[in-house]
Amino acid sequence: MNYVGIALVLNCGSSSVKYQVIDTTLDTPLATGLIERVTDFGAAIQRVIAELDEPDSGVDISRLTVVGHRVVQGGAEFVAPTIIDDEVERQIALLTPLAPLHNPPNLAGITAARAAFPHLPHVAVFDTAFHATMPRAAYTYALDRNVAAEHGIRKYGFHGTSHAYVARETARAMGREPRETNLITLHLGNGASACAVRGGRSVDTSMGLTPLQGLVMGTRSGDIDPAIVMHLVRSTGMSVDDVDALLNKQSGLLGLAGSNDMRDVVAAAEAGSEDASLALEIYCRRIRGYVGQYFAILGSVDAVVFTAGVGENSEVVRLQSLAGLDGLGIVMDPERNAGRKTVPTRVSADESRVEVWVTPTNEEREIALQSIAAVS
Template sequence: MSVNYNGIALVLNCGSSSIKYQVVDTTADAPLASGLVERVTDHNEGVRAVIETLSQPDSGVDLSRLTVVGHRVVQGGAEFTAPTIITDEVVDHIAKLAVLAPLHNPGHVSGIEAARHAFPDLPHVAVFDTAFHATLTEAAYSYAIDPHIAREHGIRRYGFHGTSHGYVSREVARVMGRDAKGLRVITAHLGNGASIDAIKDGIAIDTSMGLTPLEGLVMGTRSGDLDPAVIFHLHRAAGLSIDEIDELLNKKSGLLGLAGSNDMRDVRKAAAEGSHEAQVALEVYTRRIKGYVGRYMALLGGLDAIVFTAGVGENADAIRELSLAGLEELGIEVDPVRNEGRCTEPTLISTDASRVQVWVIPTNEEREIALQSIAAVS
């Protein structure tokens, strides 16, 4: 039976104090409308503000034609492995998963409840960041700790940015003229949050983020991979509390901790002007990416393509170049002319001689959420 992906979706990404929204007509290339409501103290008021904006005569949106409301949810745990039609029970489950995503899931729940109240006659669908990584094998998602403790407390690798990784992995197959079956791809989602995936036959086999979005690559404010004993040392030697360490590693580390700014543009500018701290930050950042590329090439048993996406991946040509520099012996060679500048459409940046194709593909998580939401109710 064929699945219908045609329709119009209101996509909501509700944080604790903001609501990002986009209206997607899947038959059109560009969204009908998009925006951001900030400083939200009440999600009901926030959703009402979205509706008021979209109800304006010049909004280009007819709310009566909406097919579905799609909601981005960061943490779906082991329970939610596919787009899920939202019921009261589903909302309760998402709320309980806040123990794994305390900065995200509570805001999602408030936004979902407000949107269901505002659009009671429309189906609502939750699309989970973690769902794309439900294909990881037990060996890939398990940490080497007591399995009874791990199961009791839900400790495992979940992975995040799944809608982005899924979208660009399909897009690279399309632009290469290849079927996803038989294709070995590494996708690097580099934004303020950053993660990297190993994808084989269209299926995720490994990902850098783990129990939380803290693990893996160096990010804007997150440390990424870290010796676990650093936490004990900070508590015992520096006298920091668990909450202080949590804040340090999640909000005061990464590029911000190394170079004083979580904006890659600022860090690159400072490095070019001779800042030692910024130069080291860039090397740490790109060295981490390069290490994951080698690791994932080994797990995949070879490689057909690498994809850069998201804010840094799409805009920072120097980061793309530095992340893959010196990998010519592995069949990866970036063309400096093709790589130059910002990429606003799928762009091949590797040389003709490179055995591995390197692409920049702008991500479109909202469109992916819209497609998955419409498919779930079709």
């Protein structure tokens, strides 16, 4: 994407507003900030404006091109960056049942920002949109088709801005065109997902209707037998909300090892903790399984790519996740793999038929690029 402009990127959570001002001709943001303990998004946006109006902020608000908004769930309706008007706001609100914790604050931030910047175009960039190119066989669950259709039950996928950015930047680092490159991208943070990318387009991803499906995460279980939910409700007296909290907030690394921070888990495993060692093994085994699955789906793979907090920083996770995959043409180079990576870096051996890269993600920049493209 070669579109030029200056974007204010807003990521509105349940009690916070993260922002960046990005000039696409520069490598680093003009400004970044975080407003916490938000109860009134109108007031929070005014604080953003006040901070950007400070003489030392480095930002001239009058030069802004667009305001880009992260929206978690776009459903089947929104498959590309979308210029926001009242009807788009209404449709985002209708998607609340699919993302009850995320879409309402995203929407509240949009409403407040449109009031604060009425002269600027506003663009919604959806986490789910990159995965809109998945084929029906990838996004359809084997449920009664009428029930699924009535309630919008299908795989949507998440982390789309990250997977899109990393896939494009890795292809560039490899000296290839995205449309000629098959990749498996691994976004490993507190939330984690894998994506099969064929020619720059998502053809499968590990998260599903919600971000709970797929890889083991910081506090989420990832894939489990669905009957576990019914078993717990029937045999323990737990409510559906109790099980929801268990799977989303008390499982994953936290449930297995007592911490959702991979640094703590690796340190405990190296110190001899059996629980931490098992947690690390389960975490990496799940990743390895998805890599194998996506090899089969893609047919041929040019590179496996690690990104996000764990992917960019943990040499242990990268090495263990791809251990034993020599038969698929993956051979790691321990020296190249050592340490944190802050620029796109190849970490596989020269003889590896499939390259392995660590490419730092930049979701805010991707939102800025997509927002400017939408209004250009």
